[in-house]
Amino acid sequence: MLTPNVLMLAWEFPPRIIGGLAPHVYELSRALVKKGIEVHVATCDFPGAETYEVVDGVIVHRVDSYSNPTPDFATWVAMMNVNLQREIAEIIASNDISILHAHDWLVASASIGLKHMFRIPLVATIHSTEYGRRSGIHNDYQRMISSTESWLTREAWRIICCSKYMAKEINSTLGVDEIRIDIVPNGINTELFRTPINLKQLRSRFAQPNEKLVLFVGRLVHEKGVSTIVEAAPHLYGLNFKIVIVGEGYLKEELIRRVNELGLSDKVYVTGFLETETIRGLFRVADVCLIPSIYEPFGIVALEAMAGGSPIVTSGSGGLGEILEHDRTATFVYQTPESLAWGIKKILTDHRYADSLRKEASIRVKSYEWGAIATSTIGTYTRTMLEYTEGKWKPF
Amino acid sequence: MTKITPVILTWEYPPRIIGDMAHHLDRLTSGLNKYNIPTSVVTCHDSPYLYERRSDLLELFWASNPVEPHISVITWCLTLNSEIERIVSDIYYSRKGEIDLLDVHEWHFVSAGINLKKALGIPFIFTIHSLEDQRSLDLSSPLSSCIKGLEKIGSNESDLVITKSDSMKKEVIKIYEVPESKVIVVSPTEKGWIKEIIKSYRKTTTNKRE
Numbered sequence: 001m002l003t004p005n006v007l008m009l010a011w012e013f014p015p016r017i018i019g020g021l022a023p024h025v026y027e028l029s030r031a032l033v034k035k036g037i038e039v040h041v042a043t044c045d046f047p048g049a050e051t052y053e054v055v056d057g058v059i060v061h062r063v064d065s066y067s068n069p070t071p072d073f074a075t076w077v078a079m080m081n082v083n084l085q086r087e088i089a090e091i092i093a094s095n096d097i098s099i100l101h102a103h104d105w106l107v108a109s110a111s112i113g114l115k116h117m118f119r120i121p122l123v124a125t126i127h128s129t130e131y132g133r134r135s136g137i138h139n140d141y142q143r144m145i146s147s148t149e150s151w152l153t154r155e156a157w158r159i160i161c162c163s164k165y166m167a168k169e170i171n172s173t174l175g176v177d178e179i180r181i182d183i184v185p186n187g188i189n190t191e192l193f194r195t196p197i198n199l200k201q202l203r204s205r206f207a208q209p210n211e212k213l214v215l216f217v218g219r220l221v222h223e224k225g226v227s228t229i230v231e232a233a234p235h236l237y238g239l240n241f242k243i244v245i246v247g248e249g250y251l252k253e254e255l256i257r258r259v260n261e262l263g264l265s266d267k268v269y270v271t272g273f274l275e276t277e278t279i280r281g282l283f284r285v286a287d288v289c290l291i292p293s294i295y296e297p298f299g300i301v302a303l304e305a306m307a308g309g310s311p312i313v314t315s316g317s318g319g320l321g322e323i324l325e326h327d328r329t330a331t332f333v334y335q336t337p338e339s340l341a342w343g344i345k346k347i348l349t350d351h352r353y354a355d356s357l358r359k360e361a362s363i364r365v366k367s368y369e370w371g372a373i374a375t376s377t378i379g380t381y382t383r384t385m386l387e388y389t390e391g392k393w394k395p396f
Numbered sequence: 397m398t399k400i401t402p403v404i405l406t407w408e409y410p411p412r413i414i415g416d417m418a419h420h421l422d423r424l425t426s427g428l429n430k431y432n433i434p435t436s437v438v439t440c441h442d443s444p445y446l447y448e449r450r451s452d453l454l455e456l457f458w459a460s461n462p463v464e465p466h467i468s469v470i471t472w473c474l475t476l477n478s479e480i481e482r483i484v485s486d487i488y489y490s491r492k493g494e495i496d497l498l499d500v501h502e503w504h505f506v507s508a509g510i511n512l513k514k515a516l517g518i519p520f521i522f523t524i525h526s527l528e529d530q531r532s533l534d535l536s537s538p539l540s541s542c543i544k545g546l547e548k549i550g551s552n553e554s555d556l557v558i559t560k561s562d563s564m565k566k567e568v569i570k571i572y573e574v575p576e577s578k579v580i581v582v583s584p585t586e587k588g589w590i591k592e593i594i595k596s597y598r599k600t601t602t603n604k605r606e
Contacts (some may be wrong), residue, residue, distance in 0.1 A: 112482070
């Protein structure tokens with residue numbers, strides 16, 4: 001069997017954390033190493049972080065990410081790719097690398113140039129598309145990014161994405177044939193939800209002991225459907241509850257204003273940013289977790305709620321509908337305040353039902369452990385290498 | 397005399413004429429051909445053709461930008477660099493490594509020159525026609541800063557820098573802190589300038605990684 005030596009390119013890797021890509025690459029690379037794969041990660045530098053280090057077996061190369069002024073973000077990305085490519089060319093020249101794995105458009109030009117110069121096949125993970133992030137393409141800046149995504153998918157031998165929903169989006173917006181796409185879900189480390197902490201004390205920071213804790217975690221933006229939660233609160237009459245909304249985003253002030261307007265300031269608590277450890281603890285003490293998203297390529301928050309043992313009420317949009325199942329692991333509702341309130345009440349009043357959701361979710365979430373995700377990713381690598389070495393057609 | 401096979405990287409070559417560089421390169425390739433040096437030019441043009449053989453000794457490879465549209469000359473150039481790398485790699489592998497050196501004209505394809513040197517061991521010459529310090533009306537602008545950044549890595553990571561005049565040589569040494577021994581002057585107005593270029597090519601090919 002072919003054992004690939006992988007070089008991943010990602011613009012963020014801990015301690016440089018911009019969004020969800022850094023933890024993804026961190027967990028995936030560690031899980032791959034545990035399965036015997038040699039993994040190098042080439043990424044941007046970060047103050048205080050070593051330029052070269054081995055993290056749990058992952059060989060991390062941090063590259064000068066270009067700190068001089070640039071006119072805009074996309075031009076910085078272009079200059080960062082120049083530096084990334086220069087450094088990686090030396091890494092590849094002195095290591096036996098058999099697969100390049102690019103994460104998102106931000107490393108496209110470096111990855112593609114390296115693929116051709118070293119004749120190493122390229123795999124690309126598309127975490128999201130510009131079209132999806134912006135709800136369409138509205139100007140030349142976004143068109144350029146979308147075109148770069150399209151270029152990366154054309155040059156990659158296989159494309160990885162996290163859900164069937166995303167596969168359809170990549171197909172429709174970037175024109176990638178679905179036969180070239182492998183669906184590998186995002187993963188979760190459930191161990192992190194079992195670390196001993198004082199849960200009672202943590203809960204008391206957010207709700208009274210006799211209040212049911214209703215939790216939302218996510219960016220406070222339109223596509224997360226967070227406004228529906230505030231509007232659902234008045235419909236929860238008869239229940240003693242506390243809605244805890246965790247996260248930051250442009251809707252934060254508007255949500256707080258609306259909570260005050262409805263006279264619900266003692267029932268809805270908008271916390272803003274919280275530490276990761278605290279959020280994991282909240283998933284463990286919450287009586288119900290709300291995921292009313294309008295747009296959701298995957299829905300990692302669902303895995304976190306499942307791992308934490310919090311029953312879920314969800315819209316089931318996008319990737320959520322692939323992770324969760326109505327009445328087995330979650331309660332599916334419409335994207336209206338009335339329907340959301342109905343789902344919350346159902347879980348808070350029917351303990352046997354809530355327990356059954358919790359139990360089934362705790363079983364199903366195991367299939368999303370990083371070990372399983374690494375196995376699927378190795379499947380993509382192996383297939384790519386086999387087709388590359390044995391096929392008559394080469395991508396060059 | 398052993399054969400040398402240079403590949404020239406330039407963002408303009410006739411019929412794509414932006415400034416004087418296209419004409420200069422036309423004279424350079426004609427001159428090289430007169431001395432029986434087979435020359436490949438990799439350049440950019442939205443041409444329906446990817447390849448054009450103009451004579452037994454001159455072939456052109458046209459690269460088109462894989463990304464459209466662009467928001468700046470920097471994003472335009474740097475995505476095109478990956479395509480230039482692809483074309484030069486294809487030439488290199490299909491001819492079993494028979495590229496002796498790259499002659500990179502101006503900053504536009506400096507990134508490709510550096511990476512091809514690191515990846516394939518092909519030495520590269522950075523030919524500077526003018527500097528951003530002389531061209532820019534606002535050197536403090538972020539765009540000028542990026543171009544200067546590319547000129548700097550080109551000057552420092554190339555095997556040899558060719559300038560057209562003594563004053564330009566002095567500027568390069570001063571601005572980009574390049575060792576004097578690495579910079580030569582070849583003025584295209586001087587008789588025998590092609591011979592000087594060929595001499596510099598021969599000297600540089602000794603750095604080729606076998």
